[in-house]
Amino acid sequence: MGKNLVVSPNDVLKFIRSSETPSTLKLQNTSNDPITFKIQTTSPQKFRVRPRFGVLKRGESTTINILLKKDENLKDGSVKDKFLVRALKIPPNVDQCGSMITFWKQIPANCSSVEEHQVICEYDDSSSRSNKALNKQPSKPGLNKQRSKLGKGLTKSISFIKITDYEYMAINEPDGDNINQAIAGMTGSRSGQSPGNNLRGGDSYLSKGQSSGNVKQNKMERQLWRTQVTQYITIFLLFILAVGFGYLVRKQIEFDPKAQIEEALRAEEALRGEDNYKCRKC
Structure with missing residues (x-):
């Protein structure tokens, strides 16, 4: 199967130690048909890849920015971090403007029509020096x-x-x-x-x-004093609110509607008796 995609660099992707500058992969479509690509890595938790999916028309190229996250390091020794670039010609019945994520989910991992390019990750010691x-x-x-x-x-x-x-x-x-x-x-x-x-x-x-x-020290002391005064005022206000709330709760508990009604009736009966007494006297 001929190559439809050219990846640069095609073997080793260099990263600078303790740098926030992303490394780049350049992809170019060398076929006469539109292709779609997908970027995969053995350590997805270490890298931020933009974009991960895309479409390249005939002769079109794009740049992939790959950033090694902060506090992450590349693997040393025989086992290294790797990137896999997969490319496939877009079938005529697939919408090129649609989501390529859904399209790639339908492609099996061992599909023989998929073109693959593997790139290993290493530190650029010359730049570090x-x-x-x-x-x-x-x-x-x-x-x-x-x-x-x-x-x-x-x-x-x-x-x-x-x-x-x-x-x-x-x-x-x-x-x-x-x-x-x-x-x-x-x-x-x-x-x-x-x-x-x-x-x-x-x-x-x-x-x-x-x-x-x-x-600066005097300014900090004044700010600390103001903060303490504000705290004391807040505590005092909270104390007053607590006392007032307790008083209202106590009054609510002591309130007896039945006793209030009986007392009102007795007062009314006493008032009536007094009126009757005045009438008899007249």
């Missing part, structure tokens, strides 16, 4: 020591990007003047300046960082 090399930065002599002199407020707030082997740029900080002065203190030895003099800007930035930390 390249990423590690890019992320690895040579430590500058004395840089960590001078960072410690700036204090915790500066080291927590500044992110450094390498420009050259001995130049670093700070990012994600609004106060650029103080940061530049602090960095100049780190790199001042290159221009023959004394690092200690340039570290004054870092000391100023450190004091601002400490003040900012105190303000």
